[in-house]
Amino acid sequence: MVSLSFVPVIHEAGGIAILVPGVCERTPPEGIGTAVVRTRHTTVRDARIPPICPKADLWFAHRTASLPDMGNPLVARMRGFGTTIFAEMSELARSTGAINLGQGFPDTDGPREMLDAAIDAINSGRNQYPPGAGFPELLDAIAEHQRRFYGLSVDPAREVLVTAGATEAIAAVILGLCEPGDEVVTFEPYYDCYAATIALAGGVRRTSMLRFPDFAVDEVSLRAAFSSRTRLVLLNTPHNPTGKVFSRAELDLICSLAREHDAWVVTDEVYEHLVFDGAAHIPVATLPDMADRTITISSGGKTFSATGWKVGWLHGPPDAVAAARTVKQFLTFVASGPFQPAVALALGLDDKIYRGLASSLQAKRDLLCEGLSTAGLAVARPAATYFVIADAAPLGASDAVDFCRQMPARCGVVGVPVSAFCDDKDAARTLVRFAFCKRDAVLNEAVVRLSALTAS
Ligand code: PMP
Numbered sequence: 394m395v396s397l398s399f400v401p402v403i404h405e406a407g408g409i410a411i412l413v414p415g416v417c418e419r420t421p422p423e424g425i426g427t428a429v430v431r432t433r434h435t436t437v438r439d440a441r442i443p444p445i446c447p448k449a450d451l452w453f454a455h456r457t458a459s460l461p462d463m464g465n466p467l468v469a470r471m472r473g474f475g476t477t478i479f480a481e482m483s484e485l486a487r488s489t490g491a492i493n494l495g496q497g498f499p500d501t502d503g504p505r506e507m508l509d510a511a512i513d514a515i516n517s518g519r520n521q522y523p524p525g526a527g528f529p530e531l532l533d534a535i536a537e538h539q540r541r542f543y544g545l546s547v548d549p550a551r552e553v554l555v556t557a558g559a560t561e562a563i564a565a566v567i568l569g570l571c572e573p574g575d576e577v578v579t580f581e582p583y584y585d586c587y588a589a590t591i592a593l594a595g596g597v598r599r600t601s602m603l604r605f606p607d608f609a610v611d612e613v614s615l616r617a618a619f620s621s622r623t624r625l626v627l628l629n630t631p632h633n634p635t636g637k638v639f640s641r642a643e644l645d646l647i648c649s650l651a652r653e654h655d656a657w658v659v660t661d662e663v664y665e666h667l668v669f670d671g672a673a674h675i676p677v678a679t680l681p682d683m684a685d686r687t688i689t690i691s692s693g694g695k696t697f698s699a700t701g702w703k704v705g706w707l708h709g710p711p712d713a714v715a716a717a718r719t720v721k722q723f724l725t726f727v728a729s730g731p732f733q734p735a736v737a738l739a740l741g742l743d744d745k746i747y748r749g750l751a752s753s754l755q756a757k758r759d760l761l762c763e764g765l766s767t768a769g770l771a772v773a774r775p776a777a778t779y780f781v782i783a784d785a786a787p788l789g790a791s792d793a794v795d796f797c798r799q800m801p802a803r804c805g806v807v808g809v810p811v812s813a814f815c816d817d818k819d820a821a822r823t824l825v826r827f828a829f830c831k832r833d834a835v836l837n838e839a840v841v842r843l844s845a846l847t848a849s
């Protein structure tokens with residue numbers, strides 16, 4: 394029973410702490426969400442603070458039911474990563490009933506044939522471990538996809554690895570190729586798992602900022618990010634969260650720096666098919682002299698609106714794929730068995746299905762961009778992906794983190810502060826990312842709600 398003087402919080406490991414009046418080191422967000430509560434007695438990390446919990450600086454965790462007092466058990470290199478911004482904002486949307494334009498997942502299903510293929514795979518007993526590298530039909534389908542769309546010649550037996558989403562591919566490559574102290578060059582803002590995975594590997598992140606509103610590559614800072622310790626470049630095109638598609642000239646610059654420093658290029662292309670207005674996605678592996686130093690990563694989740702299936706893959710030179718496979722064996726070994734044949738089928742679907750998915754998303758982009766502009770935000774119209782970045786400064790916002798926390802109350806919509814993807818928080822101080830991969834009815838309602846921002 395929850396009372397105002399004894400508020401239980403549930404630790405992620407299942408322990409229960411009781412908050413009683415006192416002092417706590419860090420103030421959890423008011424009312425909802427998760428927090429770190431550290432006291433003389435114990436540390437409760439990722440504690441779920443029930444909505445009834447009043448301002449936490451009046452409270453401290455007095456006792457836990459099952460956690461011994463062992464200080465902070467988290468390894469130092471992972472401190473500071475806490476709960477992902479996606480989990481925090483999805484929880485904010487859930488608890489407030491706001492429309493969730495934060496986390497990037499579609500609210501409709503992908504192609505019917507693909508869904509049926511997964512059902513068939515389950516019904517026909519394909520429910521045990523697939524082979525470590527992935528089902529042969531999926532390896533073949535990935536190689537054929539790279540040939541069909543990009544003219545690449547990929548050996549499915551030695552040059553492809555199926556992973557638990559692109560996330561595991563990123564982890565397997567970085568953990569497999571980087572020694573502690575090696576430097577990884579990437580762009581800010583970056584997809585959140587990049588920083589965490591580089592940290593897990595003991596690597597050092599070196600970044601170059603893509604600045605609102607055009608997010609062009611800044612050659613000076615990019616050159617400065619490279620050094621004799623550079624081991625790899627972690628690129629993402631089309632890019633989350635900016636919606637940018639890197640141009641040929643930008644890619645040429647990145648590739649020439651990678652060659653000059655003898656670095657690998659790991660290119661995350663999960664939005665490869667979600668490109669608008671005829672913009673051209675250029676896979677790095679197709680560029681001159683790059684195939685033998687490039688590892689390409691993608692995933693069925695974004696292309697086919699099945700983010701929960703976590704069927705990803707990588708391909709590249711056999712030695713690099715073998716290195717990633719060695720690590721991957723001990724991360725998950727395998728995953729997503731019955732979804733693998735379904736994604737294999739989807740990869741082979743007709744061009745018009747791919748075009749249909751992209752053009753429907755383009756119309757959604759237009760709808761949301763117009764709504765955001767009308768509400769008074771400055772919009773950087775994206776050329777690809779699920780996302781648009783808008784500046785809330787014209788509405789008087791001075792900090793997008795506060796702005797995003799207030800949005801459910803002000804207008805009933807949730808977005809994500811772009812600073813969550815940046816080391817240099819000032820460069821993104823008032824920027825908010827919104828996802829438009831939602832049904833038109835949801836977007837139309839969001840647009841109506843956003844208009845409240847102008848009034849408030
Ligand atoms: N890279 C980028 C740029 C992403 O936006 C995401 C989220 N889909 C991922 C990787 C992770 O992909 P997956 O869900 O397939 O692990």
Ligand code: GLN
Pocket residue numbers: 477479480495496497498633
């Ligand atoms: N890729 C999704 C996004 O950028 C989130 C995936 C996740 O929650 N880890 O919104």
